[in-house]
Amino acid sequence: MEKTFLMVKPDGVQRNLIGEIVSRFEKKGFRLAGAKLMQVSNELAEEHYGEHKERPFFGELVEFITSGPVFAMVWEGENVISTARNMMGKTNPSEAAPSTIRGDYGVTVGKNIIHGSDSPESAEREINLFFDEKELVSYEKVDTTWIY
């Protein structure tokens, strides 16, 4: 099953949006495979955003992502990588459509609430960067007869 790495950024945690964001992916029908509240180190931030090393906003990006706790998650499901990106909305919240996470809650590009992997390669890289294999749980949701 396809997996993606999603992370509520420090602004989303400060604004009490963890539950709202988890809820959207749960209701959509995806399955949570792992999650943790954590402080990102400088080293991890620079590795995670390595593709943007030469960009003028790199310093700010690393400073922001390390400024407070983040909520790191692994979600799985059919086409979860691209579907999650659609549910997040465009990078700049001012261009993100209403009903997307960034469209509903974000204002500025530097504080856009959530990160999501943009390809199968980045999903694999980012999941391995943030999670040990033993932190991920594999299970099925089949038997719902005991829910009243």
Ligand code: RTP
């Ligand atoms: P992310 O990696 O965080 O999920 O965001 P993304 O794919 O939508 O956007 P990306 O191009 O990977 O950029 C990473 C993050 O850098 C910040 N950014 N700032 N000041 C700027 O012009 C600028 N451009 C990008 C954003 O916070 C973006 O999420």
Ligand code: MG
């Ligand atoms: Mg990106």
